C-alpha cells in the first residue's frame with residue numbers, strides 16, 4: 491500500500507512539472523512576438539514601415555484592372571491592387587538637362603566599335619578572297635570564318651554560294667573591289683529592305699507605347715535609358731515606366747537616365763505588380779500628352795507560362811490606356827546561340843516587333859545580327875555599341891556591313 495502511495499505521489503509531482511514547462515514555453519512564444527512588434531526580433535511580417543510614403547488608394551477609373559493568369563478568358567473584375575506609383579525623385583539641385591544628339595548617322599560614328607568582328611570576320615574573309623585562285627580548302631576556310639562569327643548555317647551557305655558565283659570576278663578584282671563586293675554581299679544577307687523604323691508615334695491622340703523585354707543582364711534597363719535619349723534627341727516627348735519591379739536598383743537606374751534628359755519615370759515599390767506600374771506609366775503619358783511611353787519590364791525566365799502571363803497582362807493592361815506600338819526584345823550579342831534560344835521564349839510569350847542587340851562592341855561575333863534576324867524572322871532595329879549614354883544606334887544594313895569589313899587600308 492505504501493508502495494502504491496509513493497508511486498501516485500511521484501506521478502502527481504511529474505504531472506505538475508510537465509504542465510509548468512509547457513506553460514513556460516507558451517509564454518516564451520508570446521514574448522518573442524511581443525519583442526518583434528517592438529522591433530527587436532522579427533518573427534512575423536512587419537506592418538508597412540513608416541519610411542515608405544503611404545500609397546493613396548487610386549481612384550477606381552485609374553486603377554488597372556486586376557487580371558487572372560489565363561490571357562484569353564474573361565475574368566470577373568477583382569479589386570485593384572494598391573500600387574500607386576511613388577512620386578518621382580526630386581531632381582538634384584543644379585542638375586543640367588542634356589540634349590542628346592539625333593539618332594541619324596549614329597552607326598557611322600560608332601561603327602569602328604565593331605573592331606573585334608572586323609578583325610576576325612571582315613579581315614579574315616578579305617584575306618582568303620584575295621588569294622589568286624580559290625581552292626576547295628579556301629572555300630571551307632571562308633565557311634568556317636562565317637560560322638565562327640555566328641552568321642549561322644543557312645546564311646553562311648547563302649553567302650558562300652553567292653561568292654562562288656562571282657569566282658571569275660574575284661580572281662581579277664583589286665583589293666578595293668573585293669572590299670566593295672564583300673560589303674555588297676553582306677548587306678544583301680542583312681536584309682537591306684526590312685522595315686526597321688521604330689513605331690513610337692502617337693495613335694488616335696494617345697502616346698505610342700514601347701515595351702522593352704528580355705532577360706536580366708542583357709542590357710535592358712540601360713537600353714531603355716538610351717532609347718529615351720534617342721527619342722528625345724529626335725525631338726519627341728517621353729515618359730518612362732520602371733516595370734522591372736523585381737530589382738529596385740533598376741528603377742533607380744532608369745530614373746537617373748530619365749532625369750538626365752528631363753524625362754519623367756513612373757515607378758512602383760519593389761515587388762509591385764509590373765502591370766500596374768506599366769498602366770500608370772501609360773496613364774501618365776496619356777495625361778501629359780507625350781509622344782511615347784517606354785516601359786522596362788522584368789525579364790524573369792522562371793517558366794514560359796509565367797513569362798507569358800506577365801508580359802501578356804502588361805500588354806493588355808497598358809492597352810486600356812494607349813496602344814502598344816512596339817515590343818522590343820533586348821538580346822546580348824555576346825551570348826551567341828544561347829541568346830537565340832532565350833529569344834524564342836520571349837517571341838512565344840509576346841508579339842515581338844523588333845530586336846535590340848547589345849554589346850556588339852565586345853564581341854567578335856557580329857554575324858549574330860544575321861542569324862538572329864533569320865532565325866526569329868524579326869528585324870534588328872537598334873544595336874548597342876558601348877556603355878556610353880549615346881552608344882545605341884538605329885541599325886542600317888549597309889553601314890553595318892561596312893563596319894564588319896572595315897576600310898580599305
Ligand SMILES: Nc1nc2c(ncn2[C@@H]2O[C@H](COP(=O)(O)OP(=O)(O)OP(=O)(O)O)[C@@H](O)[C@H]2O)c(=O)[nH]1
Nearest residue numbers: 706707708709710711712740848849874875876877
Ligand atoms: N559594352 C557594352 N555594355 C553594355 C551595352 N548595353 C548595356 N551594357 C552593359 O550591360 C550591363 C547590364 O545592363 P543593364 O541595363 O543593367 O541590364 P538589364 O538587362 O537591365 O539587367 P537587369 O536590370 O538585371 O534586368 C551594364 O553594365 C551596361 O552598361 C552595350 O551595348 N555595350
